[in-house]
Every structure is written in C-alpha cells, then in structure tokens.
Amino acid sequence: xxxxxxxxxxxxxxxxxxxxxxxxxxxxxxxxxxxxxxxxxxxxxxxxxxxxxxxxxxxxxxxxxxxxxxxxxxxxxxxxxxxxxxxxxxxxxxxxxxxxxxxxxxxxxxxxxxxxxxxxxxxxxxxxxxxxxxxxxxxxxxxxxxxxxxxxxxxxxxxxxxxxxxxxxxxxxxxxxxxxxxxxxxxxxxxxxxxxxxxxxxxxxxxxxxxxxxxxxxxxxxxxxxxxxxxxxxxxxxxxxxxxxxxxxxxxxxxxxxxxxxxxxxxxxxxxxxxxxxxxxxxxxxxxxxxxxxxxxxxxxxxxxxxxxxxxxxxxxxxxxxxxxxxxxxxxxxxxxxxxxxxxxxxxxxxxxxxxxxxxxxxxxxxxxxxxxxxxxxxxxxxxxxxxxxxxxxxxxxxxx
Amino acid sequence: xxxxxxxxxxxxxxxxxxxxxxxxxxxxxxxxxxxxxxxxxxxxxxxxxxxxxxxxxxxxxxxxxxxxxxxxxxxxxxxxxxxxxxxxxxxxxxxxxxxxxxxxxxxxxxxxxxxxxxxxxxxxxxxxxxxxxxxxxxxxxxxxxxxxxxxxxxxxxxxxxxxxxxxxxxxxxxxxxxxxxxxxxxxxxxxxxxxxxxxxxxxxxxxxxxxxxxxxxxxxxxxxxxxxxxxxxxxxxxxxxxxxxxxxxxxxxxxxxxxxxxxxxxxxxxxxxxxxxxxxxxxxxxxxxxxxxxxxxxxxxxxxxxxxxxxxxxxxxxxxxxxxxxxxxxxxxxxxxxxxxxxxxxxxxxxxxxxxxxxxxxxxxxxxxxxxxxxxxxxxx
Numbered sequence: 001x002x003x004x005x006x007x008x009x010x011x012x013x014x015x016x017x018x019x020x021x022x023x024x025x026x027x028x029x030x031x032x033x034x035x036x037x038x039x040x041x042x043x044x045x046x047x048x049x050x051x052x053x054x055x056x057x058x059x060x061x062x063x064x065x066x067x068x069x070x071x072x073x074x075x076x077x078x079x080x081x082x083x084x085x086x087x088x089x090x091x092x093x094x095x096x097x098x099x100x101x102x103x104x105x106x107x108x109x110x111x112x113x114x115x116x117x118x119x120x121x122x123x124x125x126x127x128x129x130x131x132x133x134x135x136x137x138x139x140x141x142x143x144x145x146x147x148x149x150x151x152x153x154x155x156x157x158x159x160x161x162x163x164x165x166x167x168x169x170x171x172x173x174x175x176x177x178x179x180x181x182x183x184x185x186x187x188x189x190x191x192x193x194x195x196x197x198x199x200x201x202x203x204x205x206x207x208x209x210x211x212x213x214x215x216x217x218x219x220x221x222x223x224x225x226x227x228x229x230x231x232x233x234x235x236x237x238x239x240x241x242x243x244x245x246x247x248x249x250x251x252x253x254x255x256x257x258x259x260x261x262x263x264x265x266x267x268x269x270x271x272x273x274x275x276x277x278x279x280x281x282x283x284x285x286x287x288x289x290x291x292x293x294x295x296x297x298x299x300x301x302x303x304x305x306x307x308x309x310x311x312x313x314x315x316x317x318x319x320x321x322x323x324x325x326x327x328x329x330x331x332x333x334x335x336x337x338x339x340x341x342x343x344x345x346x347x348x349x350x351x352x353x354x355x356x357x358x359x360x361x362x363x364x365x366x367x368x369x370x371x372x373x374x375x376x377x378x379x380x381x382x383x384x385x386x387x388x389x390x391x392x393x394x395x396x397x398x399x400x401x
Numbered sequence: 402x403x404x405x406x407x408x409x410x411x412x413x414x415x416x417x418x419x420x421x422x423x424x425x426x427x428x429x430x431x432x433x434x435x436x437x438x439x440x441x442x443x444x445x446x447x448x449x450x451x452x453x454x455x456x457x458x459x460x461x462x463x464x465x466x467x468x469x470x471x472x473x474x475x476x477x478x479x480x481x482x483x484x485x486x487x488x489x490x491x492x493x494x495x496x497x498x499x500x501x502x503x504x505x506x507x508x509x510x511x512x513x514x515x516x517x518x519x520x521x522x523x524x525x526x527x528x529x530x531x532x533x534x535x536x537x538x539x540x541x542x543x544x545x546x547x548x549x550x551x552x553x554x555x556x557x558x559x560x561x562x563x564x565x566x567x568x569x570x571x572x573x574x575x576x577x578x579x580x581x582x583x584x585x586x587x588x589x590x591x592x593x594x595x596x597x598x599x600x601x602x603x604x605x606x607x608x609x610x611x612x613x614x615x616x617x618x619x620x621x622x623x624x625x626x627x628x629x630x631x632x633x634x635x636x637x638x639x640x641x642x643x644x645x646x647x648x649x650x651x652x653x654x655x656x657x658x659x660x661x662x663x664x665x666x667x668x669x670x671x672x673x674x675x676x677x678x679x680x681x682x683x684x685x686x687x688x689x690x691x692x693x694x695x696x697x698x699x700x701x702x703x704x705x706x707x708x709x710x711x712x713x714x715x716x717x718x719x720x721x722x723x724x725x726x727x728x729x730x731x732x733x734x735x736x737x738x739x740x741x742x743x744x745x746x747x748x749x750x751x752x753x754x755x756x757x758x759x760x761x762x763x764x765x766x767x768x769x770x771x772x773x774x775x776x777x778x779x780x781x782x
Contacts, residue, residue: 001410001470002403003701009402072402256779263781280773287773291717294778298694305404321683322690394686395679399659 003301005072012073016080023049024086032085033261035338035369037209040123040165043087047120050089057094057118064102064114071304082253083260092124092161093117095248097170100188100237104229113190127157127171127191127215128238135389137172138182138235142217144173144189150221151175151189153197156214159383163200163213166193176232188234190226197221205379207372242385243320249384250300250327255293258334262286262341265366269341276341285340289333296326321390321398328380328387335374342367404697410474413453417478420447425482427747433485438563439607440485445518454492455516458500463513469638469700473645477696480649483747483754485606487521487560493642494559495522497635498568502585502622511566523564525555525611526632533763535570535632536580540613542571542625549573549586549618549625554611559761561609562599565590569613570632573625584625585632586618593617604757605750630708637715640762641699644722647758648696651689651729654751658682658733661740678736685732692725709775716772722758723765730755 005013028042038046050056051065058074060066067073081088098117101109116122133140142155153173163169169191179185191198197220203212229237263286266277276282303319339346342363349368362368381387395401406414424444433441448454453475458464472493479488496515499508499522514520531537540553551571561567567588575582588595594614602608623631662673662682672678695718702714730752734741741748759765772778 001406001697001700003697005402259779260782263777263779267781280770283777284769284773287769287777288720290778291720291769291772292691294698294717295691295694295721298698299690301402302404302694302697305402319690322687325687326691388680391680391683392676394683395673395676399662399673399679399682399686401659401662401673401679401682 003298005076009072009076013076013080016077019053019055020080020084020086023053024084029084029086032087033257034365035258035261035373038087040162043090044120044123046087047089051119056089056120057098059095060098060102060114060118064110065118071307072301075301075304078248079253079256082251083257085254085257090120090123091248092126092166092170093120093122095244096126096241097124097190099244100170100228100241101190103240104188104237106225108225109190109228122167123162123165125160125163125166125169125193125215127160127169129159130156131158135386137238138186140172140174140186142171142173143177144175144187144222146175146224147221149224151187151224151227153189153191153217153220153222156216158203158212158214160200160213160215161211163193163215164202164210169193169198169215170228172234172238175234179232183235185232186234186238187231188228188237189222190228191220191222195220195222205376207375209372209376211376249380250296250323251331252293252297252300252327255289255296255327255330255334258331258338259286259290259293261366262334262337266341270343282337282340286337289330289337292326292330292333296323296330299323299326319398321385321394324384325381325387325390331380332374332377335370335377338366338370339374342370346370406470406474410470413471414474414478416451417453417475420444420451421478421482421484425484427483427750430483430485430750434601434605439601439605440487444484445486448486448488449516449518452516453488454518455512457492457496458508458512458516462500462505462508463516469641469703472638472642473696473700476642476645477649477652480646480754481653483605483650483653483750487523487563487607489639489642489646490524490560490564491515491520491522493639494524494635495564495566495568497638498522498524498585498622498631501634502628502631503587503620507587507620520566521560521564523558523561523567523609524632524635525558525561525567525569526636527557528554529556533767534578535636536583536629537578538570538572538583539577540569540571542573542584542586542618545617549584549621551586551588551613551616551618553613555613556610557602558597558609558611560607561611562597562607563590566619567595567611568622569611569618570628571613580629582626583629583632585622585628586625587620587622588613588616588618592619602757604754606754606757633712634708636762637711638703640715640719641696641703643758643761644692644696644699644718647722647726647755648689648693650751650754650758651685651692651726654733654748654755655682655685655689655729657748657751658685658736661737681732681736685729688725688728692722692729695721695725713772713775713778716768716775717778719763719768720765720772723768726755726759727765 047056057065058067058069062068130140144151144153171189172186174185175187176185197218199216201214202210267275269276271279345363345367348363349372452465455464456467456471460466542549542551569586573582573584594616597609597611599609665672699718705711733748734752737748740746
C-alpha cells in the first residue's frame with residue numbers, strides 16, 4: 001500500500017494543468033470561478049478541445065476513443081478540470097448513454113453515435129423520470145408500440161435536464177404493459193429531438209433557472225434501429241447507467257475549488273468587525289467540511305482503485321452509493337456556507353424576475369449567486385437516485401437487509 | 402497510488418486475525434479482564450511470537466522494520482477484538498519514543514526487550530489540568546549533577562500501572578503552557594519516589610495516576626528543553642494507530658448490528674426489513690467507509706516528514722474518526738435496543754472503546770479547532 005501519487009501520476013497532473021491553461025478560454029474559467037454555469041457554447045468548445053486532445057472519453061474502450069488509463073489517471077484529469085474550474089465533458093453523452101451504447105448497442109449504433117457523443121456533435125438528454133415515476137422509476141408509463149419499422153411513443157418525461165439544448169434524447173419506454181413485473185416490459189430507445197410530435201416545456205426551479213424541462217411525446221415515430229439492447233430488457237441498461245452515474249457524483253475537485261474560493265472570499269468579507277474567516281464558529285464549520293472532503297477524496301480513490309479490479313465483473317462497486325451520499329451532502333454544505341458568508345447581501349440575488357443587467361451592481365457577484373446556488377443545489381440529494389434510495393440500495397445490496 | 406497490501410502484509414493480517422478469532426472471543430475477553438493485570442499475559446506472549454511487538458522497530462535495533470501500514474493492520478485487528486493488552490502504550494507510544502528519541506545505545510538495550518514481550522512501556526503526558534494539551538506541563542525536572550530529578554503528577558497514563566519503564570514529560574524551563582522548555586524523560590517503574598494507582602478505565606482497559614516525588618530519571622530523550630516535537634510526533638503515531646483500531650471496532654460492531662437486524666423478529670418479521678432501521682444501518686456503513694479512508698490517510702501522512710503537513714493531516718484524521726466512532730457506537734446500541742445496553746453483550750463494549758478512542762489524545766472538537774487555527778486542509782486561492 002502506497003497512497004502517494006507516483007512520479008508518473010504527478011507528471012501527468014502537470015501535463016493536464018498545462019493543457020487546461022493553454023486551451024481553456026479565459027471567459028469560461030472566469031464565468032465558472034464566479035459560480036455561474038457555463039453556456040452551451042462553452043461546454044461544446046471545451047469538450048471538442050478535449051476530444052481533439054484524445055481526452056474527452058478516457059474511460060471508454062480504446063477502440064471508441066478511450067485512453068486505457070488507470071482509474072487514478074482519469075480521476076486526476078477530472079479533478080484538475082473541476083479545480084480550474086473548467087466544464088466537465090457532458091455527462092449525458094460520456095458517462096450515461098455512451099457506456100450503455102458501448103455495452104448494449106449494435107455495431108452500427110456504436111459507429112454512428114459514439115464519435116458524435118465524444119465530440120459533442122450531438123447534445124444528449126435523459127428521458128427517464130415521469131410525473132408518476134420518480135424514485136420508483138420502474139413504474140414508468142411512457143408507452144411505445146411497435147408499428148412496422150418504428151416504435152410509436154406516447155407519454156411524458158420530466159426533469160429532463162437541458163432538453164432545450166439537446167439534439168437527442170435516450171429514453172425508457174414501456175413496450176410490454178402485460179409483463180409480470182414492471183421492470184420486465186421496459187425498453188431503451190434513442191430519439192432525435194427533431195422528430196415530429198416532441199414538445200419541450202421549461203420547468204423553472206426555485207433559483208429561477210431554466211435547467212429542467214418536461215418533454216411530451218405525441219405519436220413520435222422512432223426507427224426500430226434505435227432500440228438499444230433487447231426489447232423489454234431496457235431495465236438492464238437503466239441499472240447499468242444509474243450505477244455509472246453515481247460514481248461521478250463525488251465531485252471532489254469541484255468541492256475543493258468551491259472551498260478555496262469561499263476561503264478567499266471570507267478573508268475579506270465582513271465578519272462582525274473582523275474578516276469572516278477570523279470568526280471561529282464560521283471557520284470551524286468550514287474546516288469540518290474540509291475534513292469530510294478529505295475522507296471522501298480517499299474513499300473515491302479507494303473505489304476507483306478497486307474499479308480496475310472489478311472490470312471483469314461487469315457491475316459497479318456498491319460503494320458508489322457512499323460517494324453519491326457524501327459527495328452531495330458536502331456540496332450542499334458548502335453552498336450553505338456561501339449563504340452565511342454573503343449575509344444580508346445574499347438577499348439581492350433572490351429575485352430572478354428582475355433584470356438589472358444595465359444597472360450598477362448591487363452586491364458582489366458571488367454574494368448574489370450564493371442563495372440561488374444554495375436553492376439549486378438542494379437537487380443534488382434528490383437526483384441520480386435520491387440519497388434515501390441510495391440507502392435502500394446499500395441496505396439491500398451491501399448490508400443484506 | 403496503490404491501495405493493495407503486500408503479500409507479507411496480507412500474511413500478517415491473516416495470522417493475527419486467526420490468533421484473535423481463536424483466542425479473543427467475547428467470553429475470553431471477560432476472563433482476561435479478570436486476570437490480575439486486567440489483560441492476558443498469554444496473548445502478550447503470543448503477540449511477541451507473531452512478531453507484532455517488535456514490528457515497527459528497525460531491524461538494526463532488533464525489530465522487523467514495519468511501517469505505519471503494518472501498524473495500521475495490527476491496530477485494526479486488535480480493535481476488532483477489543484484487545485485489552487498494552488500494545489498501544491508499549492509498542493506505539495513507548496516504542497515510538499524509542500524510535501524517534503532514544504540514543505542508539507538505549508534502543509539497543511530496550512527494543513529487544515519490547516520485542517520479546519518482557520518489557521512494558523507507558524507514556525505519562527497528561528496532567529490533571531492539561532486536558533488534551535500536550536504542552537500543558539507542570540511536572541518539574543531539575544538537574545542534580547548529571548541526573549534529572551522529577552516532581553509532579555501525571556494522570557490517565559495508559560497501562561502505567563504495569564509498565565517497567567515510563568516516559569514522562571516534565572518542564573525544564575519556562576512557564577506552565579509554554580511549548581518550549583519541556584523534556585521527555587525515562588524513569589523506571591519501580592524508581593524510588595514513584596507511586597502509582599492503577600485502575601480500570603471506562604472501556605475496560607487499564608491506566609494509572611502517577612505521583613513523582615524526587616524521582617531520578619534514567620535518561621532524557623533528545624533536547625531536555627525542546628522535547629515537545631518528539632512527544633507530538635509520537636502522539637500523532639498513536640492517533641494513526643487509534644484510527645485503525647477504531648475502524649476495526651466500528652466494523653465489528655456494525656457486523657454484529659447487521660446480524661441482529663437480520664435475525665431479530667418483531668411484528669412478525671426481521672427488524673432489518675424496516676426502512677427506518679435500514680437507513681441507520683446504511684449511515685453506519687457510510688461512516689465506517691469514511692473512517693477506513695481516514696485510517697489509510699493517517700498511515701500515509703504519519704510518515705510525512707513536513708511536521709506542519711503531518712500535524713494538519715492528523716488533526717483531520719482524529720476529527721473524522723471521533724465523529725464516525727460516536728455515530729457508529731451510538732447507532733449500534735440504538736439498533737439493538739435494550740440488549741445493546743447490557744454488560745453481557747458485546748456492542749456496549751465496542752461503544753465504550755469507541756468513546757474512549759474519541760477522547761484519547763484530543764476529541765473531535767479539539768482537533769477540529771486546532772486544524773481550523775492552522776488554516777485547514779485547503780489553501781485559499
């Protein structure tokens with residue numbers, strides 16, 4: 001056991017930093033450092049730069065653009081991007097639908113879709129949740145009936161993140177309503193968002209952001225060639241995808257970047273006649289999160305190191321639920337500390353209806369973003385399988401309860 | 402970066418694990434506790450035979466050259482068995498002072514005796530007023546010719562009741578809470594003027610209150626005016642070992658709890674089928690995994706030569722371990738219900754040891770405060 005990074009890993013980290021410094025536009029970095037989400041154009045530019053370097057999908061098999069790196073090297077790349085901060089490669093493409101197509105798709109699907117996913121030629125979104133199917137995903141009702149060479153889809157998806165940007169959607173549909181178990185009648189389809197019959201309607205979240213949507217399907221015709229895997233076996237794809245999704249939710253580098261930023265702010269932010277960072281109560285709360293983050297970082301590395309060994313088993317480490325729970329709790333805790341740091345001026349950013357773009361700033365940008373970010377980040381313990389669902393998974397899969 | 406144990410390390414874990422599972426059941430432990438010294442001399446001899454008492458010492462001194470990783474493996478196994486023997490006091494604390502502070506001649510004399518199990522050591526650093534502060538030393542050391550003479554009182558000295566030799570912090574200069582002016586002295590357990598009152602601690606182990614009345618020291622370790630860094634370094638090693646011991650204890654009490662949830666029936670079904678209890682069990686697992694990560698981090702960072710970095714890391718470790726130990730210990734009892742409250746059942750004893758581990762060498766809040774004052778783990782931009 002030697003938990004130090006090797007010379008090679010350290011050299012790789014320097015190489016990553018140099019690449020980011022040379023290739024990431026300053027305006028992307030500045031926007032993200034301020035705590036704002038990158039624009040679509042920024043995400044696309046950066047993923048294409050990564051792809052040109054051969055780094056957009058390092059975890060994919062080498063024949064589809066992967067690098068064959070160890071899990072630790074992949075961790076270093078994503079950690080450095082998060083710490084910069086730079087946009088992450090679009091998760092819908094690279095960690096969600098991409099691996100499903102690799103594991104379950106046909107050669108034709110792989111050849112057509114994978115290079116476009118890696119280069120973000122197509123922006124993908126996820127059609128899983130429905131108004132009546134949240135944590136109980138298998139109860140989904142969106143129906144697909146076979147008509148000749150097409151599936152005809154009718155129903156509704158919801159919480160569809162960034163569907164307004166999307167070119168394609170991967171979705172779970174019910175192809176056999178008579179199946180003995182709800183999980184057995186589900187199929188996994190790929191659908192062009194330009195197909196007639198699709199309507200996208202924004203959902204505005206409590207922070208005022210348009211991030212999620214409802215997507216309606218009204219006699220939408222999807223070619224049968226866009227079925228992934230076997231008809232009625234889509235639940236296997238879904239389980240595979242969801243467990244991959246959780247491993248990425250630790251976001252250690254991103255949390256470290258936020259803590260670093262908050263500490264810098266708290267050095268000068270007012271804290272009752274002294275800098276806020278000199279308030280022991282505030283500082284100790286921050287330190288507590290730093291300690292938790294260190295434990296999460298080490299746990300993440302343990303899971304990743306184990307991943308290399310588990311590759312042959314074809315199923316994820318149940319410890320990924322631990323990462324999801326702790327990763328999201330830590331990110332939420334940091335967002336709360338930003339709200340505390342902003343104090344009364346945190347209220348300035350609370351009204352998304354008011355457009356003040358051409359007026360002088362009322363408060364520092366970080367302070368106006370503190371509360372919206374805090375509001376928005378409540379989603380983290382809900383999405384990707386709520387933290388309570390993660391505990392159910394652990395109880396069943398890991399604890400034998 | 403490599404999380405795997407070497408072949409030798411796996412063998413060590415297996416052989417110690419086997420010894421403890423054969424001979425350290427909960428009922429055996431009760432019997433060992435009733436022995437005159439409150440622990441088992443037979444097991445101590447078995448540890449010596451396995452090589453774990455000489456493990457961390459350099460081969461040149463008569464040891465086996467083990468690293469902090471070997472110490473972690475041993476501590477985790479002992480923690481799982483709730484072992485009562487003076488391993489931490491003798492090998493980690495006393496042994497650490499020998500490794501980092503003793504002259505080659507003193508090491509040559511004492512290390513073989515530690516390794517073969519014939520010499521027990523203890524480290525007397527706490528005083529009635531000092532709480533968790535290693536630098537709060539009122540015990541005085543004054544020179545008499547070539548010899549240092551000690552006067553004062555030391556408290557809660559782990560296994561100080563049986564130690565053949567004790568290391569004692571004492572003030573050679575400056576004020577009562579000054580970081581400078583502290584020396585680390587070696588005294589014989591039977592030295593004239595040294596009296597000790599042994600007692601059982603809340604976790605079933607042993608400690609002593611020690612009075613020093615004109616006790617003549619056998620040796621001083623390093624600089625008599627600047628011994629605090631030595632004491633602090635060894636305490637950091639003890640914290641790293643305790644972190645692993647806590648992981649062993651947490652893992653064991655969690656397994657007992659899961660077994661109970663699977664078998665105990667109420668309302669006509671196993672209580673582990675109730676979601677409220679499942680979620681508590683899942684939280685225990687999250688805690689144990691975070692603690693395990695921190696014990697590994699401790700084993701890595703305790704070998705760091707940069708004292709500032711090392712201290713920060715160990716503060717973080719003890720904070721996290723203390724929090725997790727409390728959570729896992731409390732949940733173990735809660736999930737068992739009434740039976741968890743009884744002396745005859747193991748989980749209560751794990752809970753008590755985990756409580757002791759949080760307290761020893763500074764509790765979670767103590768180390769959180771210290772880390773916070775030192776600037777935390779993440780640098781500002």
